[in-house]
Each structure stands twice: as structure tokens, then as C-alpha cells.
Amino acid sequence: MKKADVVIIGGSAAGPVAGISCRRRYPEKGVVLIRKEEQVLVPCGIPYIFGTVGTPEKNLIPDALLDKNGIELVKGEAVDIDREKKSVSLAGGDAVSYEKLILATGSLPVVLPIPGLDKENAFTVEKDVAYLRHVLDVINGARDIVVIGGGFIGVEFADECKKNRNCNVTIVEILPHCLQLALDEEFCAEAENVLTERGIKLLVNKRVEAVLGDNKVSGVRLSGGEELKADVVIVGVGATPNTELAKKAGFQIGPTRAIQVDRYMQTITDADVFACGDCAEKFSFFSGRVSRLMLASIACTEARIAGVNLFNKRYATPGAIGVFSTVIGERAFGCAGLTEVMAKREGFDVVIGESTAADRHPGSIPGAAATKVKLVFSRDDGLLLGGGVSGGTGVGELVNVISACIQSHMTAYDIVLFQMGTQPCLTASPIAYQLVNAAELAVKAMR
Ligand SMILES: Cc1cc2nc3c(=O)[nH]c(=O)nc-3n(C[C@H](O)[C@H](O)[C@H](O)COP(=O)(O)OP(=O)(O)OC[C@H]3O[C@@H](n4cnc5c(N)ncnc54)[C@H](O)[C@@H]3O)c2cc1C
Structure with a gap:
């Protein structure tokens, strides 16, 4: 039987990141990553295979990433976990023993109960x-x-x-x-x-x-x-957590049908086994209740937590904020945290601040796009709950800034004093900077 200090099952977003984080923190530990695919896709890039990128082969996560970080790749399907013997069996009969195990088995597409979906095409x-x-x-x-x-x-x-x-x-x-x-x-x-x-x-x-x-x-x-x-x-x-292997090995499954973990991404069933990514249960940053969010960004954050905590607990998740973005043609849309509708549904009395301006200054700079920022605050304390954005390609990073503000528990008053950097060809004007103006208007509405 092959022996490893750490075994990771899953080779997409969460698995490799957990391995890299573990190796960075514990360079003396040997890590084996088991994944069933010959080649692994960039999951979020899949739609782009059909247009922008052109083929699945141009949308792959390179195996060199594992090699470069000293992670041994074993291609094969894990079919059984023996928690007593601390070993993982592969289809074909091989097995790998572990001191610590990370489950990063991800998710499977939801199959709708629509008659005829089994037809060709x-x-x-x-x-x-x-x-x-x-x-x-x-x-x-x-x-x-x-x-x-x-x-x-x-x-x-x-x-x-x-x-x-x-x-x-x-x-x-x-x-x-x-x-x-x-x-x-x-x-x-x-x-x-x-x-x-x-x-x-x-x-x-x-x-x-x-x-x-x-x-x-x-x-x-x-x-x-x-x-x-x-x-x-x-x-x-959408997707549903892939937990067949975990269920078979007796791991507790939570209300969203994902593997139950604590804030350290340690399974509640076995202290030597961690889980991260789409297969792991999540809770909301805002309410603490279970969350159905499944995103590669969340998977990678959880993987960093799991990889580092294996031998010495260091990081705990504050819960999933949920940051989405997408682009249709030239126009991008994104959201971090709660939308206005969600915040109201959660029971918050909200104040909205909105601001629209070009994302370059002057707006006549080629490529400038009108960018709208809508921030959602709690009226009582001015706490930022979420933000939606539409505009040019800068939207992707703008929602990430909003997420950082949420995670840092910033209020409208803090964001009014946000110290941004601006440049005509790269950003909105410091006068019209949407994030700050939206916060200022929310402060006005709160008074
Ligand atoms: C079309 C599409 C677009 C998306 N776009 C975005 C986006 O823009 N932004 C974003 O944040 N998220 C996006 N997502 C969501 C994102 O892809 C997932 O959240 C992410 O892939 C989760 O990563 P994961 O590693 O947890 O799981 P997965 O990507 O599902 O990977 C699981 C891995 O485990 C392996 N595995 C499972 N069982 C076994 C076994 N028994 N033995 C060996 N290996 C096993 C699988 O083969 C795979 O390698 C998108 C998803 C889809 C489908």
C-alpha cells in the first residue's frame, strides 16, 4: 500500500489549492492528490469552450501546478475510505494510507425531473x-x-x-x-x-x-x-454536492446534503478528515444559517483553510459572503453579499446608496463604460450588507472590493473615507468614484 502524510481526493478547484496550502505550511509533509480525470477542466471556464476559448483542451488546469508544488498526482477513482485503517481504496485495487485526509469531491449537475431529458442531445x-x-x-x-x-x-x-x-x-x-x-x-x-x-x-x-x-x-x-x-x-x-464516497464512509451529511464540517473545515465525524469546496456544508456570513452557495472562489478559500489546519488549527471561516460576476458581450454584472431583496428577506431595515459614473475619467477616454454601484446598508448601524454593480470589465474586481469591505465589517461611514487610487485610463474619477458616492448618499439617507 502506498503511504502519504496527506491524501486529497479531488483535483479541480479545491483539491490542488488545499494541497498547495498544506505544502507551503508543512513542507516536510508528503501530499498525494487523487483525482479521477485524466485532464481537469477550469470549471468556471466551461461555458467559454463553446465560443471564446473554442475547445475543452484550451480550458485545462495544468498538472504542472501540482508538480511545481511537490504534490504527487494519482489518477484514479477513490471508491472506499477505511477510517479505521486510515486508507483510501482506488478502483482497480490500489490503496493509499494517510495521516490526514481532505475530501474535495465537489459537485454534480442537478438533474431535473423533466421527462425526455434522457434523449440524445x-x-x-x-x-x-x-x-x-x-x-x-x-x-x-x-x-x-x-x-x-x-x-x-x-x-x-x-x-x-x-x-x-x-x-x-x-x-x-x-x-x-x-x-x-x-x-x-x-x-x-x-x-x-x-x-x-x-x-x-x-x-x-x-x-x-x-x-x-x-x-x-x-x-x-x-x-x-x-x-x-x-x-x-x-x-x-446548478449543482448538488458529490458526497457518495463520504456517505459510504459514514460521514455526517448536513441539511444541504453536503459533508458537515466545523469552521476549521474539519469534518464533525472524524478529526483526521477535512472537507472543502462544493462537497462541504457552508454557512452564511450574515446569518450563520446553512448556505447553498457553491462557487470556485469559496471552494478555494475553504481549501486554504483546510490545507493549513491539517496539523495545527490556524484559520476559521467567517462564513460564505457569496461574490458573483458575469459578462454578457461588453457588459458585466456582479454582486457581493446580500442584494436589497435578500437583505429585506433576512429582516434588515436597509438603506440604499447608488451612484453611476464612467469607469474612466474623462468619460471620453476610449473604452469607458458607465458603471453603476448599488450598496445595501443596515439602517441602524450603517453596516455594509452587499453591493451590486454593472459596468465594464472592472466590475469583476469592484465586487471583490465590496466583498473585502463586507468581510471587514465596514460601515457607510468607513466607505465614505475609503482611500482609493485613481488614474484616467484605469479607474473612475476620484470626484465621481461610485463606491464612495454611493456610501455618501446612503449616509445622507440615514440621517
Ligand atoms: C459552467 C459553470 C460555470 C461556473 N462559473 C463559476 C464562476 O464564474 N465563478 C465561481 O466562483 N464558480 C463558478 N462555478 C462553480 C465552480 O465551478 C465550483 O464551485 C467549483 O468547481 C467547485 O470546486 P470543487 O473543487 O469543490 O469541486 P469540483 O470542481 O466539482 O471538483 C471535484 C473534483 O473531485 C474529483 N472527484 C470526485 N469524486 C472523486 C472520486 N471518488 N475519486 C477521485 N476523484 C473524485 C472530480 O473528478 C473533480 O476533480 C461554475 C460552475 C459551472 C458548472
Whole structure:
């Protein structure tokens, strides 16, 4: 039997980061990472295989990352964990023993109970190179593509499928708006306008009731009976924790069906086993209640915590804030923490501060984009609860700044004094800096 100080199961976002963090903290420890894929995809890059990037092979996490950090890669499926003997068995009969184990087995696509989804050319979003190569081949020959789900994954898929292809793309979303689970309504409406301008058809408040066709997809039937022609159906509705292996080994599973862990990412079942990423239970930064957020960014933070805590507890998670961003054509949208709707639902009395300005100064600088920042504060103490942004590509980092402010428990009064750096070709003007102006307007509204 192979022996290792640390064994990690999972090779996507969380697994390698946990390994790297462990090796940085404990360079004397030997780390073995077990993953079942031959090649591992950048999970968030999957929609871009169908347009911008072009092939699954251009969307891979390089194995050199493991090599460079002294992590031994074992390709194979872990099929059993013997917690008494502290060993992991692989399909094919090999086994690896461990002193500490990290479970980073991730998630699997949600399979909706829609009749006909088993037909040829109906796809979920599998993180698998060969599967996605086949999906790409089918999409390249498609005329009518229906995407079920208008969340980030569905919207990114739809936009990429439409890019440089002469085909019809329709998103069917059950809620009144696309992106509604992550953004406030005004941002959703703006995103929907951009999608429509780019030739994507949106059907909201509609449910796909059946996928039609003999063996192959030929269409979908919607709630209300309307039928749409389709030669490809893509289900982009989210993921569920992959915990079969953990369940089999007797690990406690939480209310979101993920592995139960404490703030140190240590499983509550076994002190020598940690879990991180999509397979691990999360709690909200704001309420402390369980959270269904599943993001690569959260997975990597948890992995850093798990990797470092293996032999000496150092880090504890403050809970998941949830930071999303996406881009449709030239227009980006993002949110950190609670939207206005979520904050009200959580029971906060909120004050909103909003500011729109160009992200360059003067606004005549080529490439400048009007950027809107909406900040959500608690009225009582001015605490920042969340922020939504729409604008140019700077949105990705702007929501990260908002997340840093939330994590640091900053109030509107702190953000008014935020010390930013500005430069005409790179940022908004210091006079019109949206984050600060939005906070100042919220302070005014609080008085
Ligand atoms: C299309 C799409 C777009 C996304 N975009 C974003 C984005 O823009 N930003 C963002 O933050 N998040 C995004 N996400 C979410 C993000 O991809 C996940 O949160 C992230 O992949 C979680 O990482 P993970 O390592 O926990 O799990 P996974 O990525 O699911 O990886 C799990 C790993 O474990 C391996 N494994 C599982 N079981 C076994 C076993 N028994 N033996 C061996 N190996 C095993 C798998 O093969 C895989 O390598 C997106 C997801 C999708 C599907």
C-alpha cells in the first residue's frame, strides 16, 4: 500500500489549492492528490469552450501546478475510505494510507425531473473533457438551442453558443427574471436587455415540462402547452454536492446534503478528515444559517483553510459572503453579499446608496463604460450588507472590493473615507468614484 502524510481526493478547484496550502505550511509533509480525470477542466471556464476559448483542451488546469508544488498526482477513482485503517481504496485495487485526509469531491449537475431529458442531445453541464467535446460537436451543427435555466451558467452558455454561430438560442427561466437569484431586479432587467440585443430569446416565468423527440431531441414543451423547436437542450441549473464516497464512509451529511464540517473545515465525524469546496456544508456570513452557495472562489478559500489546519488549527471561516460576476458581450454584472431583496428577506431595515459614473475619467477616454454601484446598508448601524454593480470589465474586481469591505465589517461611514487610487485610463474619477458616492448618499439617507 502506498503511504502519504496527506491524501486529497479531488483535483479541480479545491483539491490542488488545499494541497498547495498544506505544502507551503508543512513542507516536510508528503501530499498525494487523487483525482479521477485524466485532464481537469477550469470549471468556471466551461461555458467559454463553446465560443471564446473554442475547445475543452484550451480550458485545462495544468498538472504542472501540482508538480511545481511537490504534490504527487494519482489518477484514479477513490471508491472506499477505511477510517479505521486510515486508507483510501482506488478502483482497480490500489490503496493509499494517510495521516490526514481532505475530501474535495465537489459537485454534480442537478438533474431535473423533466421527462425526455434522457434523449440524445439533451445535456447537463458535466466537468468532463470528452463529454464537453461531444457537446461542442453537436452544438456546432445545431440550429435551435434551448438552455434551461437563466442563472449565471445558463446565461453564459447561451451567450457563448450564440457567438459566431448562425443558430437560434432560447433561455427558458422559471422565475420572472434571468439572474434573479443573484442580482436585484434592475440589474437583471439590464442584463436581459443586453441578452436580447445579442439575439438571445428569453422566455421567463416559463417551465420546460417535457423534452420532445423520438430518440433525439426535437423540441421542448413549456408550461401552458407552447412547443419550441430544439435540436439541443442544455440544462444549466446548478449543482448538488458529490458526497457518495463520504456517505459510504459514514460521514455526517448536513441539511444541504453536503459533508458537515466545523469552521476549521474539519469534518464533525472524524478529526483526521477535512472537507472543502462544493462537497462541504457552508454557512452564511450574515446569518450563520446553512448556505447553498457553491462557487470556485469559496471552494478555494475553504481549501486554504483546510490545507493549513491539517496539523495545527490556524484559520476559521467567517462564513460564505457569496461574490458573483458575469459578462454578457461588453457588459458585466456582479454582486457581493446580500442584494436589497435578500437583505429585506433576512429582516434588515436597509438603506440604499447608488451612484453611476464612467469607469474612466474623462468619460471620453476610449473604452469607458458607465458603471453603476448599488450598496445595501443596515439602517441602524450603517453596516455594509452587499453591493451590486454593472459596468465594464472592472466590475469583476469592484465586487471583490465590496466583498473585502463586507468581510471587514465596514460601515457607510468607513466607505465614505475609503482611500482609493485613481488614474484616467484605469479607474473612475476620484470626484465621481461610485463606491464612495454611493456610501455618501446612503449616509445622507440615514440621517
Ligand atoms: C459552467 C459553470 C460555470 C461556473 N462559473 C463559476 C464562476 O464564474 N465563478 C465561481 O466562483 N464558480 C463558478 N462555478 C462553480 C465552480 O465551478 C465550483 O464551485 C467549483 O468547481 C467547485 O470546486 P470543487 O473543487 O469543490 O469541486 P469540483 O470542481 O466539482 O471538483 C471535484 C473534483 O473531485 C474529483 N472527484 C470526485 N469524486 C472523486 C472520486 N471518488 N475519486 C477521485 N476523484 C473524485 C472530480 O473528478 C473533480 O476533480 C461554475 C460552475 C459551472 C458548472
